[in-house]
């Protein structure tokens with residue numbers, strides 16, 4: 125037998141959101157926080173045009189996309205590092221610190237990729253339980269020590285949907301020693317409507333140890349193409365650029381992301397519709413008697429506990445795929461009005 129690293133025997137593999145179908149064929153995928161909209165014609169056109177060059181390697185530096193992001197957000201190109209989805213940028217961060225003894229601090233429950241990436245990079249996970257549905261920032265600050273290299277702060281948090289307010293986040297950042305990089309994972313930033321929730325880009329400029337992670341997968345609807353990015357000051361961004369696997373961001377992803385930034389107004393209108401549906405779904409669930417934490421993302425969270433898998437199974441028989449995190453709860457993406465209605469009917473029928 126070839127010998128592999130021991131951690132691979134105990135590591136839990138990433139379990140992706142699945143699709144399900146009802147006996148009559150109805151199928152609503154509310155398990156992966158994807159955009160419910162078809163790609164924009166202008167984006168499909170850019171991809172079709174880009175397909176003519178796929179005999180060539182992509183631009184390894186993603187120069188045009190980097191420039192487009194820099195222009196859009198008013199940041200220097202040197203502050204940007206791209207990856208094949210923000211998950212791979214996170215992986216690059218883990219690999220940048222993965223020396224024996226290195227630790228990462230993050231809340232739990234949070235994004236299920238964090239423990240996987242930590243294990244893969246040989247970084248020890250130090251998890252701090254959520255306080256209710258929110259980050260326990262005091263607990264996280266106390267969990268930091270000399271071995272800590274990274275802290276992940278997922279805001280809005282996947283899967284609970286809660287986001288951290290400016291005062292609390294700034295107070296936390298002020299407590300973190302400078303040798304520790306704080307990664308603000310803002311995969312759902314475009315869905316935030318609470319004005320007290322800060323834009324991470326306003327926090328990294330005067331802090332050398334803060335990085336912001338963003339993605340084209342959710343609000344921009346490019347989950348299938350894999351492109352995300354980090355914005356941080358030069359030393360951090362340069363380090364992440366060094367760790368990229370050559371040509372990781374493919375040509376179609378690059379041209380589609382550029383086209384999406386051009387079509388941003390249209391895409392953000394769609395985000396606004398999802399936000400309105402989010403309000404409708406949450407209010408309907410509360411009217412049904414469920415407890416639903418306020419959510420700033422494109423999903424809602426139901427802390428169902430031991431009956432989590434039963435709930436997911438009941439939804440599946442109606443063709444509604446949700447994301448169970450047993451034994452804690454279920455995360456349900458906001459989809460089309462029709463999909464949301466199908467989910468609300470399941471929730472109403474489930475004993476609670």
Ligand SMILES: *Cc1c(COP(=O)(O)O)cnc(C)c1O
Nearest residue numbers: 209210211235282311339341352
């Ligand atoms: C979806 C998600 C991402 C983005 O993943 P991509 O690799 O960019 O598709 C990152 N962080 C969190 C918390 C997410 O939920």
